[in-house]
Amino acid sequence: MKIIRKNLLAGAFLLTSLAAADAHAQLESANPRVGSIVSAAPSVLTLNFSEGVEPAFSTVQVTDAAGRRADAGKPRVNGRVVLVPLRPLAPGQYTVRWRVLSVDTHTTEGSFGFEVRP
């Protein structure tokens, strides 16, 4: 059927365009892992994104259960990886809030928790 052929052609055009474009930067993984319980307090939080992010417009905050900042200094960005130095973490719950601008100017954000339990 003609209509199916036309749809397939247009779809093929779009599929060929996919490789050249960047997408929203999504959080692919984190260390400590999202929602995890770790026995040893980490000194650095690592966030791996699906796209490269812009350091100047990307922020990460780590807070303890009382809302006190637990991150120490500005995040370091290396392509898709964001490294956040942490203060010495006492046992307890921590919340990570991140907001990043991907290299193609899309903004994404998210938050998650982890727990330090020796």
Next chain:
Amino acid sequence: MSPIAFWGAVRQGIPRPFLPATAAALVLTVFNLVGTSPAMAHCFAGSRFFPAMLTTDDPCVADELSLPTISGFKTGDIPANRELDISAEFSKRITEDFGVSIGRTYTRLWVPGGPNASGWQNLETTFKYQFLTWPQSEFVLSAGVSVEWGRTGNASVGAEKFHTITPMLWVGKGMGDLPSSFGALRAFAATGQVGYAIPSWRRTVTITSIDFDTGEVDFDEERHPHFLQYGGSIQFSMPYLKANVIDLGLPDVFNRMVPLVEASFRTPVANTIQMANTWDENNRTIGTVNPGIIYVADKFQIGAEAIIPINRASGKGIGWVAQLHFFLDDIFPTTVGRPIIPISARLGP
């Protein structure tokens, strides 16, 4: 997909959208070659991403393309016709918060014992204003109007000669703002839409015979009711679960899935005819409940759903719908994937 699909769809069991595919490809090619500048997102509210759906519409204004949406089902007629719909829908942001969608559907009908038919359904357009976005509550509210343009399709497949104007509201709410003790429940989200469909003709009168001796004229009168159209979805976002609640270490393919159940209904509320024991779709609530799954990649998504009619007037047996959907703001971020006028008049923090 969008609500465009909803009405023609519910009438005979399913959704439909869009523009001729080749025209869309040509437009995209042209936009791909010119222009520059930044773009915002598809349907995000804070951490929450609402995927484009197959039967109802997501609550956001976005640059996206559903091409194609294909569905197969049996209609509510007695005996039931077998119908295949191939449709497409192109959505374009005019500003950051205001957008237009154009949808078109090609229908193939197999009629038991009768001649088969094929042709275009009426052209449909939707104008939508996303006036409230509350990121922390993962809440989105939009309003707009959908128009089905009469006489733009083929009567042989049921396209009407009159226009239908439907003021609509769309809403989306993620559960991510629940306390962390709710655990995986925070990955749930719900969407909804409601509209009031007003046909431009109250009725169609057809002369069936004329007795030239007596001067008597026989005619049929078909009323065109006003309909309340409503529907929505409940969805569980594996991407949200992984990035915001708990990373279970599942393979990436599972972390990109959004299982969901969509539902869409239509109830006549005015200009109806009270008739007992009728299957007539214009005199009772019809609709479908569609369980399915959407796989969300970085720049496109693929979805499939079963179509379960709620009664015999809504269809016969279980149908299906599948869709390939492109995020144009990611594929063409500096051209067709950005608002024509990059201004925002959105409410919310």
